[in-house]
Amino acid sequence: MTVSSAPGKVYLFGEHAVVYGEPAVPCAIERRARVTVEARDDDRLRVEAKDLTLDGFTVEYSGEGGDTPDVNVPTSLVEAAMGYVDGAVEQARDVADEPEAGFDMTVESDIPLGAGLGSSAAVVVAAIDAATRELGVELTQEAVADRAYRVEHEVQDGEASRADTFCSAMGGAVRVEGDDCRRIDDVPNLPFVVGYDGGAGDTGELVAGVRALREEFDFAADTIGAIGDVVREGEEALADDDVSAVGKLMNFDHGLLSALGVSSRSLDAMVWAAREAGARGAKLTGAGGGGCIVALDETEATRTALNYTPGCEAAFRAELDREGVRVE
Numbered sequence: 001m002t003v004s005s006a007p008g009k010v011y012l013f014g015e016h017a018v019v020y021g022e023p024a025v026p027c028a029i030e031r032r033a034r035v036t037v038e039a040r041d042d043d044r045l046r047v048e049a050k051d052l053t054l055d056g057f058t059v060e061y062s063g064e065g066g067d068t069p070d071v072n073v074p075t076s077l078v079e080a081a082m083g084y085v086d087g088a089v090e091q092a093r094d095v096a097d098e099p100e101a102g103f104d105m106t107v108e109s110d111i112p113l114g115a116g117l118g119s120s121a122a123v124v125v126a127a128i129d130a131a132t133r134e135l136g137v138e139l140t141q142e143a144v145a146d147r148a149y150r151v152e153h154e155v156q157d158g159e160a161s162r163a164d165t166f167c168s169a170m171g172g173a174v175r176v177e178g179d180d181c182r183r184i185d186d187v188p189n190l191p192f193v194v195g196y197d198g199g200a201g202d203t204g205e206l207v208a209g210v211r212a213l214r215e216e217f218d219f220a221a222d223t224i225g226a227i228g229d230v231v232r233e234g235e236e237a238l239a240d241d242d243v244s245a246v247g248k249l250m251n252f253d254h255g256l257l258s259a260l261g262v263s264s265r266s267l268d269a270m271v272w273a274a275r276e277a278g279a280r281g282a283k284l285t286g287a288g289g290g291g292c293i294v295a296l297d298e299t300e301a302t303r304t305a306l307n308y309t310p311g312c313e314a315a316f317r318a319e320l321d322r323e324g325v326r327v328e
């Protein structure tokens with residue numbers, strides 16, 4: 001039996017624009033997805049995903065994907081979840097050159113689903129790491145990141161950057177621009193506070209919406225370019241340990257993301273509550289549509305304000321997680 005875990009992330013800057021080749025800076029946070037894998041004697045795959053709904057679901061189907069799972073959650077949700085885990089298993093079979101390998105897998109996660117904290121990337125990264133190890137192959141974190149990217153790219157219908165998967169596999173703060181992925185060492189202390197509205201957005205759909213806007217309006221394409229400028233400026237602020245400038249740029253980034261239509265009433269409400277409480281900056285994180293905002297505040301004021309904000313279901317502090325994927 002092998003257990004691997006991988007962290008979720010918040011975006012300091014650059015989500016969405018990163019899909020079109022602009023740089024982005026996601027940071028891994030201390031909230032993890034854990035995947036337990038046990039090799040089977042046959043080629044079947046049995047997946048238990050306890051957090052997929054409140055009730056959880058269990059599905060058993062063949063390696064060829066011929067069976068229809070008998071479950072009580074929306075089919076699209078099951079299909080997507082099976083896509084991520086199935087994709088991870090395909091990668092492990094390919095790496096180990098064991099196309100017939102079967103597994104029992106259990107997915108458990110502290111990362112809210114579809115909320116902008118990179119739950120999909122963490123699940124794929126941890127699943128690939130655990131399944132390859134279970135087959136006796138140890139991949140580097142970079143290799144896990146690359147394989148996980150291929151899975152996200154496929155499940156999200158080609159609408160994915162390397163940012164989430166690289167960040168989850170490597171840990172820490174990272175910089176991703178197209179295929180160029182690296183860790184950023186020496187980031188200042190970043191006092192992340194996360195606000196969660198209890199909702200979710202569909203990453204693939206939200207990215208497709210931004211793509212449509214970008215094709216329709218030149219100024220939407222310019223907005224994406226402006227996000228790239230914010231990120232480049234933000235990298236300088238990080239290098240100068242200037243947390244107050246980082247916050248200002250996060251605010252700017254949120255405005256641009258909002259212009260691209262990926263914010264929501266509750267995300268905006270949480271962003272404003274954080275700013276009014278004295279946060280250095282606040283923005284939505286991840287694909288948007290609903291889910292989480294991230295703010296910078298070393299005091300307790302933002303968390304307290306978020307707890308009193310209608311539409312905010314939970315507010316918590318998130319520490320930078322310097323460790324990426326690991327065996328438990």
Ligand SMILES: Nc1ncnc2c1ncn2[C@@H]1O[C@H](COP(=O)(O)OP(=O)(O)OP(=O)(O)O)[C@@H](O)[C@H]1O
Nearest residue numbers: 049080081109114115116117118119120203286287
């Ligand atoms: N604990 C889990 N168990 C099973 N599947 C999961 C789990 N967590 C996430 N997933 C899969 O990932 C999907 C959510 O991925 P999606 O990319 O839409 O959001 P996210 O990764 O949480 O946020 P973002 O991509 O904006 O950072 C879920 O619908 C499910 O398919």
Ligand SMILES: C[C@@](O)(CCO)CC(=O)[O-]
Nearest residue numbers: 015016160161163286287
């Ligand atoms: C919206 C997006 O930029 C981040 C989702 O966490 C999509 C991606 O980079 O794959």
Ligand SMILES: [Mg+2]
Nearest residue numbers: 118120121203
């Ligand atoms: Mg995702």
